[in-house]
Amino acid sequence: MTTCDEIIRLTQDLIRIPSMHSRPEEIMRCADFVVGWCGRQDIAARKIVHGGTPSVLVMPGAHARLLLMTHIDVVDAPEELFSPRIEGDRLLGRGAIDDKYAVALSLVLFRDRLRALERSGLSQADMALGLLITGDEETGGENGAARALEGIDADFAIALDGGGPERIVTREKGVIDIMLTATGKAAHGARPWLGLNAIDTLLEDYGRIRELFGGDDGPDHWHRTVNFGKIRAGESINQVPDTAQGWFNIRFTEDDEPRRLVEAITERVRSRVDVLSVIPVFASPPSPMTDILLDTAPGAVLTREHGASDARHLMDRGIPGAIWGAEGFGTQHGLGECVSIASITKLHGWLSLLCDRLESDGSK
Known part of the structure; x- marks a missing residue:
């Protein structure tokens, strides 16, 4: 099984959980599923709950050079959208692009980076990468990202929840x-x-x-x-x-x-x-990481978007960041919601290169 195959399979498992805000127990079940997956991979993960909303933190310690932000909650949908299917290059289902592919991608990426470090005698504490997976992005993130970020120290954050492989968003309305x-x-x-x-x-x-x-x-x-x-x-x-x-x-x-x-x-x-x-408007402060991103993803450009994401909560913490992601063809929240499988492979490759670069230079 290829890495992309594993990401798609994990995304399908996540889509099958109807983690809508009309069914908060399913959001909690999805968070527990993520924690359970991490446990089976010998990854230290921690679930926190604020106002009934779960978040999962997968961190190297107190500090992460790069934080990937994703979310498990989805907008309401008919039952059939929670049965994922593949048509050509597209994986369809509620949450396919918003945002369960990103949860799966970040988890598999973290696991693979950890294994590579372990082969060199290092541990999770030595990783550059951290993950924040929340359960209320679709309703504003006040109990998820806003609260969880209070306890996170990061040099740079990427919300895998918008943009596209060639579109790195640094401003949102x-x-x-x-x-x-x-x-x-x-x-x-x-x-x-x-x-x-x-x-x-x-x-x-x-x-x-x-x-x-x-x-x-x-x-x-x-x-x-x-x-x-x-x-x-x-x-x-x-x-x-x-x-x-x-x-x-x-x-x-x-x-x-x-x-x-x-x-x-x-x-x-x-x-x-x-x-x-x-x-508030999201407008990332200047950061050398932005140039590193552009260097890692050939052909990508900085851009702006009309939507809103949990990236706005970075502003309160003074953490520079960006919104980036796979290609969803503008299908978020629609009955035809989908994600391009090829774009997931491309994004995963670039993020792997980025993590390798951060781990190699070893700076804090």
């Missing part, structure tokens, strides 16, 4: 989730002129909000955006609703100040504005 509540006056649907439809107010406010999000229409859309994702209003088709709620997802760049953006929205609308969450 921030996120603001807000809820608008519009109020009106209830009336019978036969006499709407006697009431004030709260939906009308909400839609008018949406128009006012969109005026703040013109942006430019450049090819990469690196400007703030807003998505009106959910609406709730009314109890009956023949009643004028007196309340309407709308949920909005805002993505912003390093050129925006989130507090001022929320203030501008609040000043423009008639509805009440409630801020549900704010996720």
